[in-house]
Amino acid sequence: MAAQIESEHFSIDIDNTTGAIVSISSPRSEGDMNWVSSPDNAPWQPLGSRWGSGYVDLGADFLHRAHWNNPSVISSDHTSVVLEYKLGALIIKVSRSLKDDGKTFHESYSFNNAGTEDLDLDGPQGTSIAIFTPFNDHYPSTKDALQRRAHAHVWANGGSNAWVKMTQMGGHRPDLGLVVTKGSLRGYSIESRDRITMSNTRGVFLLHPVIGKLAPNEKKTIEWSMFWHNDWDDFFEQCAQLSNQFIHFHIPCYTLVGDEVAALQMTGAVNEKTTVNGQSVVYEGKGCYTAKSHTLKGSIEVKTPGIEHSARVYLNRLESVEELVASRVRFIIDKQQVYDPGTPRDGAYAVFDNQAQLISSWDTDNDRNLGRERVGMGILMARWLREHPGDDKARNSLEKYYNFVSEELQDQTGYVLNGPGSCEKRLYNWPWVMQLHIAVGLTDLDTTGIDGDESPLERFEKTMESFYNEGGSDLYPIGLPVLESLRYLQNFGTKNLLERAKELFLNHGQRILNRGVDYPPFEVNFEQSIVAPAAIMLLELYRFTRDPKWLNGAELQMKTLLRFQGKQPEYRLHDIAIRHWDGYWFGKDRMWGDTFPHYWSTLDAVALHHYSYVKADEASKRRADGIILGNLALFAPDGSASCAWIYPLSVNGRTGHYKDPYANDQDWALNHLLYLKQDDEYCQKGHEKTFMDKI
Template sequence: MAAQIVSEHFSIGFDNTTGAIVSIYNPGSEGDMNWVSSPDNAPWQPLGSRWGMGYVDLGADVLHRAYWKNPFVVSSDDTSAILEYKLGPLLIKVARSLKDDGKTFHELYSFNNVGTEDLDLDGPQGTSIAIFTPFNDHYTNTKDALQRRAHAHVWANGGSNAWVKMTQMGGHGPDLGLVVTEGSLRGYSIESRDRITMSNTRGVFLLHPIIGKLAPNEQKTVGWSMFWHNDWDDFFEKCAELSKQFIHFHIPCYTLNGDEVAALQMTGAVNENTTVNGQSVVCVGKGRYIAKSDTWKGSIEVKTPCKVYSAKVYLNRLESVEKLVASRVRFVIDKQQVSDPGTPRDGAYAVYDNQAQLISSWDTDNDRNLGRERVGMGILMARWLRQHPDDGKVRNSLEKYYKFVCAELQDQNGYVLNGLGSWEKRLYNWPWIMQLHIAVALTDLDTTGVNGGESPLERFEKTMENFYNEGGRDLYPIGLPVLESLRYLQSFGTKNLLERAKKLFLEHGQRILERGVDYPSFEVNFEQSIVAPAAIMLLELYRFTEEPKWLDGAELQMKTLLRFQGKQPDYRLHDIAIRHWDGYWFGKDRMWGDTFPHYWSTLDAVALHHYSYVKADQGSKNRADSIILGNLALFSPDGSASCAWIYPLSVNGRTGHYKDPYANDQDWALNHLLYLKQDDEFGQKGHE
């Protein structure tokens, strides 16, 4: 077959042995960005999982996996190729072509039962058939990621309304889009995640077409078009132009509170006969339809009679945000606080196993110990107590926890332990302890019996000084309480301490400002929670000092940060930043793969919140609130919680799309919810 399909707009390279696509380039774009993973740019990935190859479940005789990889070339030239693969009774035909004067690239996958018996390709998990689509979404290093890698925003759970938007991580040139034009997708899976590549690759993507049962001689297809675009608006416009089954949803909020009305506005493949969960739509303008309900929750189906199109969106509905937080606070006190008088563990907040229904005391790995990210539970308690000072149960619990932190997670000089008895240095831990001291200082908690009578403010000062003595200036710290602590010191601290803290924060901010997008690698080579702290710190410095250079620097960080966010019509995905390793490190089931939502995506909410204040931008404020609300999917009405929502249908063959059983570190989402509420109240009092 021809080694390439080429036009002025596309250059597509093939593997002559397997027929797989190994490169997609834009000849008119600067640089050498290959939008798919290949042996050249992702040599760690298996050769059998290149673009356009796949597998089907043909039963126990082939151990439920038969891979297509040896094609018969039906035809091939420099603008098109048709390949056939034979797997027992199944004939797979792959047709590829350039259309629209070479501006779009089309792929059509046909599945034909050439046997004499029915062939069921609709397994119970929806993963019995898959097409490998290895998007080039990897964090090799900062420079390479920003120049040659892309975020894959995948919407494969929408049935006939499915798409993928690739966003170049550094924002260089046009981006690659994919929209389904025939057939439907059930979802996506991830493979090739392991302890070798660790957290620095999203792995190999697999798209799962909905084929179902094939009678003898029956054929079903799934197809898509690929195209170049500039931004989200351009992406959606081109999707509507290329696909007769594409629907663009305009949904103000994906998480509803109480009986709040959900409003689904739609354009594209809808008409006056379309229904939403069986309810008729109303035309509100040329080509624009709307449906409303105060009860919708979960999977919402959009159908149009006489069409094969059936799309889905996903909404969440809470009884009450306030009640949810209150339930979570009670659950932590009742279920997750260690009661072991006379031991160092007494008073600590711990990981809880929702399956065993008890504290997972047997699991002592660093990401499950009594320190580190678990400090978020203590800060949540302090913020809740500040809003509810008469809550004696929370007061008693926080007093015990604060005593534990001061006695067991810090020494007299402010050094922060990595866990109970662990002196391994992990600088990420310091800002969280600093935040705890300030949050406690903002309450009237009785701390006279803690650590020789030192006040939370004195503990904060020691922690801050120790953090910078230990090298904190070079960290992109998650949760460093710059604005909160400076405001507190301005109101209640000494002038000398205020100036000292301000000096240290400004020096730290200057280092981040000077580096720009030359991000250092930390526990992951490049990630959302490296970029978000840079944006937040610069925005907080601007809000306190009003020096323009901090805002200028923050603008650059925000552009990089927001590229991690997608616009899928699902409360777990919409505006939620890409993260894909936390289930392994913090969950019970040690699952790799996309975690949507994940509580550290609320760092984006903090950044957008601050940005909305400095730019007087209500849109940014709405996005911030939406991100927070989306993360409330991690919490249940009874107060139980999960540290990770494993979103793909499967990861490395293991069933996904579920909440991990551990309640671990997710309470930072609630911490941020209360912090942003507190900041709003500060602004309303005229302090801005």
């Protein structure tokens, strides 16, 4: 090692060849948690993308990516190290030191133009300069993730108000935080995502500083401090103490509807001269300033005199949630339903390519076929029809679709096909078809004449029995309709069928209860949509049975689940769970990298919704509603939609920060919106005396 910087709070190891950091750890913590990716915990990571290495676009002579990774050490001791890199006329000086009696670790990156001509480091995509910051956010296995890995909640699009909160996946504290103390960040990118690393890593992170144009002999700097903390409140408090340009935003909701007033409460680097999109702020006392407006939306600039760069927050605004759902329903009917009489495809809901303005019939991969996640469109249609029984277009569309599912996605035993004609077993598909049968059963849809002439109730029973006969009790199923099924059977089933469903669900729940946080791997080793189904199932069992063991088990699941959520001041990110592979598997462009928002993050909303009812917790209800509203960014007013918002500025060098062109499986967000709305209505009618009776 060229240097080891250490105190009783920090231990930092630096590679003697590249000058990159290969380990950041806390001597005070238990275990061997390294908070950065290194040869030991991420051996697949390229040598040139270790922490503190980077690149800059110096033009064609440098192939547009000149990397700094071969330094000369200027000085070092046990508390600091200074390294220098030279790339043509650009000199990069990296300084690292412990401050505040060793409690904080400080990094500074200075860029100096030693040449005689201007250097423009501000490319059109904002990615012409990058510092590698490979946070240890990987899922080799559940046990390893819960012990040795951390969720990286990155806020790099906030300009001068940029930070990263790392949260240890298993809740073993302290956690590591980073706050920018000088300069500004434009965003972040992801690299090293491919068919080798697959879905079990978020890849390598790159932070993009705002440097811009450097005149001869001009120098600009980006600096940040790292520190240990315990929770979000502690994190934000320390950010404010360490950075004189940090702003903590208190925003009730990041997605506004109609003429709702946006209320931005701010503490930290704000004063009476601060402006929000040019508007003055109002002092509320206790260091808090507020900006209110009916027009605030999109990118909002917060400028405080004396701070070189501005901060940014992002709000979304919708005209009407009801109109948005109505437009989406109409779009599905008009553009995403297959009309091909006499063929097995007739009536199916399909993936739509917003670029070609056609159903993508040429793309037949499993994640784009006529079954699987696309069933969510059918459930949405049924929930919509339940609320709008006079919508004849929706009724006719759903009749055709339900016929398609009953004849082409299931056989007479209730077995759910992976797609028309495919008997490949994928147990995730069964709960969605179960949901469809219930949702259709709750409408007045005429299902006579459909293959087998069975009622939705009979089809539900067959699907449920088939699911458990095929091994469903070992799955952590996304969307298993436990509470909705049991209520449905209470009203429309027989006593024997209700008891049978309870038996199956209770046995399944007991398996999940027994395992605790020992989650089995499924399509990804460890992910939010493994933990969320466990929390939801236990909460739904509690709501139906009132047996406290289910609530006790759910509390443990909720703690693990909520660590996937960040608190960035942006509607696509705030409380939205980390997901980072869906763009590749479900999108047209097959882009890896973070997908914010992603519709399965609304599983967290379902869990928080149930939790709010059993705990009489208004804050959880508001949080659930905020997650649902955040996901409405996936839908446009004309009813078109995208299956994934690729959030990073770039992924593997490809331009990001855009909606993927495919409308594929995002309608689960709207399905959950209507499900939670209908559950609220059920409780408000007095069918369940819980949360609504206490507020």
